[in-house]
Amino acid sequence: MAGTALSMARSMLGVAIHVAASAAADEMSLLIGVRKDIWFIKDELETMQAFLMVAEGIKEKDMLLKVWAKQVRDLSYNIEDCLGEFMVHVASQSLSLQLMKLKDRHRIAMQIRDLKSRLEEVSSRNTRYNLIDKNQILTRTIDERDSCMEDIRNQSGSNIAEAELVGFFKPKEEVIKLIDAHARNGPALVVCIVGMGGLGKTTLTRKVYDSVEDFSCSAWITVSQSFVRMEFLKDMIKQLFGDEALKNLLDGKVVREENLANHLRKELLEKKYFVVLDDLWNIDDWKWIRSIAFPSSNIKGSRIMVTTRDVSLAEKCTLEFPRSAIYHHEPLETNDAIILLLQKTRKSEEDMKNDDNMRNIVTKIVKKSGRLPLAILTIGGILATRVVSEWKSIYNQLPSELETNGSLEAMRRMVTLSYNNLPSHLKSCFLYLSIFPDDFEIKWRRLVDRWISEGFVIAKAGVSVVDVGRSYLNDLIKRSMIQPSSWDVEGNVKSCRVHDIVRDVMVSIARDEKFACSTWDNPTSIPGDNFRHVAYQGFWCPDKCLDWNHVRSLTVFGKRPMKPAPSVCSPDFRMLRTLDLHDAQFEITQEDINTIGSLRHLKYVNLRSHRGSHVYKLPRSIEKLQGLQTLDIRGSYVTSLPAEITKLHSLRSLRCRKSEATDSYQNLHTHYPMMCCISMFHMPVLFTHLVSPTDKSSDMMMEFHMAWTGRLPNYDGVRVPRGIGNLKELDILELVDIERTSRKAVKELGQLIKLRKLSVKLGKSMQKNKILSASIQKLTSLRSLSLDARLRTSGLKCLHSISSPPPLLSTLHLQGDIEEMPDWVGNLVHLVKFKLRLGNPREPDTRMNILVFRAETFINLRVLGLAGWWRPVRELIFEEGTAPHMERIKISRLAFGSGITGITHLPKLKEISLGWGGRVAKLGVLQQEVDVHPSHPVLQLERHWREHDLGDVVQESSTLARAEQT
Missing domain, CATH: 1.10.10.2260 (MukE-like family, C-terminal domain)
Known part of the structure; x- marks a missing residue:
């Protein structure tokens, strides 16, 4: 009997092994098939994206094509999601883990099959309806683009007369001065007028063109994005030399491009010409025009004007022409914009003065228009047909009116043209x-x-x-x-x-x-559709109609409603790449982020809410976020990073700083002895949940809870774990508390060779601080360094352990006691910003130090910030030859008992600012030096000048008065 049972058991085991092996083989086969299909849909995605780029410019003119493009786009989004799922759940795992994740693999396999089926249907739909033809698309794209340009030019042209007397006189005079039309000789000069569409560049240029004289010939050429070179040359010759000249050149001859170009250069060689190239879009067109149309040896004082939206293009146009200039055309002044709007609506300033509602809505419309002439005139054209009481309604409907109102078509096209380009x-x-x-x-x-x-x-x-x-x-x-x-x-x-x-x-x-949508004070205004990026403005209340499985970014600017709302890390948001709560108007709780590990696609996480954070630890499941690149938890109560953080090899930015609210912990034992006793004896704070989440006292309750659980020490940095050196991609790391970080981890900081910004809270141990100094020396990519020793008795002594500082350091922020600054600080050749906060808030220093900036140091420093804990310093001295590029000096919570000496040695000084608690003895002397300084700096005072020690000088300074007004 026992033998039979054993035999049966062996037989069943053999069958089980066979079945398991067969299943494993099937799974392996499925996995191989999935990988092949992934390559197929990846290739298809590239083709689809290329098609969408081509169809972009013409789909508005063809409804069938527009519908098909929408279907292709939605399918491309789904393919991207599928590829993302594959990379997270399959491709990034070892073979053994891949075989274990049956559920994920089957789900992805089913998605791929569905996508392949949809791809075939989309392809057959094009065949059925003959939706796209390569040559047809190319032709129609060019026609559509040129038609759009022509419409906008016509709209702009019709506005020239209306804008004639409003806001263009000064710019016109400034450009005429740049052109210097009366110059009799010299090489050709290029003047570029730059600004966004609708700003009036063409209007301004036309006014200048019509005003200047003293040129033997002139031409105005509108450069379309697809201009024909032969036609361009013909137009140039016709305008410069007349119809007859062009007719004689073409009459009965076979004329090529080079023939026209040679003739043009020859005729222009000895002439003083003036040519306008209106609306230039790309550098290749400019290079061809410059080389083929304009003689390089013309020295008759010729002028070329170019209008463009692209600053970099303007820079390239003027690069090879001496004395050439770029004129940045600005929007209208506010008063001019108001006058232009009133003029277009046939209203007067008197009408506006007598009607508060009209004045308010006019102000809003001018702001909305950005003071662009085209925007003001097109909006004004609509308002002119309505009574003033309807203007507010028109203003509120402007976003939707831009889509449907034909009167605003030119303005919409102005933007879409730039977008399409x-x-x-x-x-x-x-x-x-x-x-x-x-x-x-x-x-x-x-x-x-x-x-x-x-x-x-x-x-x-x-x-x-x-x-x-x-x-x-x-x-x-x-x-x-x-x-x-x-x-x-x-x-x-x-x-x-x-x-x-x-x-x-x-x-x-x-x-x-279907790229992005947002809502304002109306949670139901987001339609239930396949949007990729969602922003909530007003109230955070996810719409159940929205397909959250496809949302890639979630940004919250509003409040959390009183009724229960889903967690910001809900598993429903499984495809989320970006979670940004920086501007959320509600407190982020620990419960909100406990499930963050389920959002495997996350790459950007910003939990720095305006209302603060009650997050006190990062869940260990954060290690699942293998693609995470940015983690910002500043303002939280997190004081230690988990060891799992070292497995996130894609991290580039890791920003941690304890909430400023926890600074009050220093005062708990003074102001709340009973509650402190509760915390000391580890008694539960049972009344915490009785506090309203919106009540400020909730912060205090959280602090007591943190103290009770031992998570609220007296520092705002975080402990980083061993293995931090594994994060080779780190670009930013702040704020590291050296006191609680192990020596090994401090040493590993030197392995972060890509680090550009590092902020550190120094410890008491000089040995550990020296290890930090050695690590800093290895960070050759570092641009910004902040060392905080305000609460440490060792102060900033570790600075002297640094012999070779990071060579590219441009920003240095030091806080704490220091007797003498090491020489290397003043010798940093790239240092442009230096902040020094002296002293220790726990140990007020009564010593009277002197701060001296020696000659030939700080050769590129531009901004100097000096602060302290209301401590006295004898004098601030700038020796001759120091800081030749210094522009701003900012002083706060610091008193200079003997004043500031040597600002005359700072030739580029623009501002001296005395902020809260900033004091300078004999301020009147400093005032006089500022008044006669050749660069005319401003002396900014937080408090009225009468509250300062003016010394022997008692008269009020015009510089001081001007500073106070600003």
């Missing part, structure tokens, strides 16, 4: 901006990191992907598609905005393309 890699980058609200200031790093996470930035060998992304931003700015709003000390764009009208058209295009 963008290279393919910039189109998605441009449309992505539509998720941000009106007049929103967008930080460059936030935008570029998001572009990268979405796959919009194409990496280049030997160039940082961030630098490539930044070049995209600069390209959009130079093409006048977006507007820079602030710059850093080195002249790089820090933030940008989108023109209101441009944004309205952009939002329309993004919705039409």
Whole structure:
């Protein structure tokens, strides 16, 4: 009996092994089949994307083609999702793990089969309806583009007379001065008029063209994006030399391009000519025109004017011509814009003064128009047919009116023409901006990191992907598609905005393309469709009608409603690449992020909410986010990073800083002794949940909870684990608390060779600080370094352990006690920004130090920031030959008992700012030096000048008065 049972068991085991082996073989076969299909649909995706690029310019004129393009686009989105799923669940796993993930593999296999079936149907649909023909598309694209250009020019031309007396007189005089038309000799000079579409570049240039004299011949040539070279040359000859000259040249002859070009150059050689090239779009056209139409040896004082939307193109046009210039045409002044709008609507300033409602809506419309003449005149044309009481309604409907109102067609085309002319890699980058609200200031790093996470930035060998992304931003700015709003000390764009009208058209295009959508105070306004990028403005309340399985980015600008809402890391958002809660108006909780590991596609996570964060730890499941590139948890209560963070090899930016609210922990034992006792004895804070989430006291309750659980120490940095050196792609790392980080991990910081920005909280151990110094010396790519020793008795002594600092360091921020600055600080040749905060808030220092900037040091420094803890310093001295490029000095919470000496040695000084707590003895003496300084700097005072020690000088300075007004 026992033998029979054993035999049966062996038989069953054999069958099980056979079945398992057979299943494994089937699974392996399926896996191989899936990989083949993946390559197939990947190739199909490339073809589809190429088709969509070609169809972009003509689909509006062909409804069948438009519908088909929409279907192709939706299918391409789904293919991208499938490829993403494959990479996360199959391709990135080992073979053994691939065989274990049966559910994921089967799901992906079914998706691929469905996609292949849909691909065949889309292809057959083109055959049935004959939707696309290569030659037809090329012809129609050119025709559509030129037709669009002609419509816009006609619209602009009709506005010349109306804009005649409003806002163009000063620009006209400035351009005429640049042209210097009365010059009798000298090489040809190029003047480029640059600005966005609708700004009036053509109008301005026409006014200049009609005004200048003293030229023997002139021509106005409109350069279409697809101009025919022979026709261009004929038009030039006809305008410059007359109809008869062209007729004689062509009469009965076979004339080639080179014949016309030779004749043109020969005739222009000894003439003083004036030629306008209106609306130039690409550099290749300019190179051909320059080489074939204009004689290089003409020295008669000839002039060439070029209008373009592209700053970089203008720079290239003027590069080879001495004394050439670029004129940046600006929008109308606000008052001129108001006058132009009133003029178009046949209203007067008196009408506006007597009607508050009219004044308010006119102000809004002028702002909405961005003070662009074309926008003002087209909107004004609509308002002119309505009574004033209807103007507000028209204003509110402008975004939708841009899509349907024929009177606004030229304005819409103005934007779409620029959009269609963008290279393919910039189109998605441009449309992505539509998720941000009106007049929103967008930080460059936030935008570029998001572009990268979405796959919009194409990496280049030997160039940082961030630098490539930044070049995209600069390209959009130079093409006048977006507007820079602030710059850093080195002249790089820090933030940008989108023109209101441009944004309205952009939002329309993004919705039409099913690319992005947003809502404002209406959670149901997002239609249930296949959008890839979603922004909530007003209230965060995900629409159940929206297919969240395909959403790639979620951005929240609004509030969380009182009723329960899904977690921001809901598993429903499984394809999410970007989660941005930086501008959310609600507190982010620990519960919100506990399931973040389920969002396997995440590459960008920003949890830095305006209302703060009650997140106190990162879940260990974060290691599943193998594609994560950016993690920003500043403002949270996280004080230690889990070991799993070291497995995220794609991380480029890791920004952690404890919430500023926790600074009050220093005062808990003073102000709340009973509650502190509760925390000391580890008693549960049972009343925490009785506090309303919107009540500020919830922060205090969270602090007590953190103290009770031992997660609220007296520092705002984070402990980084061993293995941090594995994150070879890190570009930014802040804020590392050296005190609680192991020596091995501190040493590993030196392995982060791509690091550009590092912020560190120094520890008490001099040995560990020296290890940090050795690590810093290895970071040869570092641009920005911040060392904070405010609460450490060792101060900044570790600076003296650095013998060879990072050579490219451009920003240095030091906080803490230091007796003498090491020489290497002043010898940093790339240093442009230096901030020094002296002292320790725990140990007020009564010593009277002297800060001396020695000769031949800080040779490229432009901004100096000095601060302290209201401590006295005897004197600030600038020796002759120091900081020759210094522009701004900012002083706060610091008192100079003997004043500031030597600002006359700073030839480029623009501003001295005394902020809160900033004091300078004998301010009147400094005031006099500022008044006579050759660069005319401004002295900015936080407090009234009478509250300062003026010394022997008591009279009020015009410089001080001007500073206070600003």
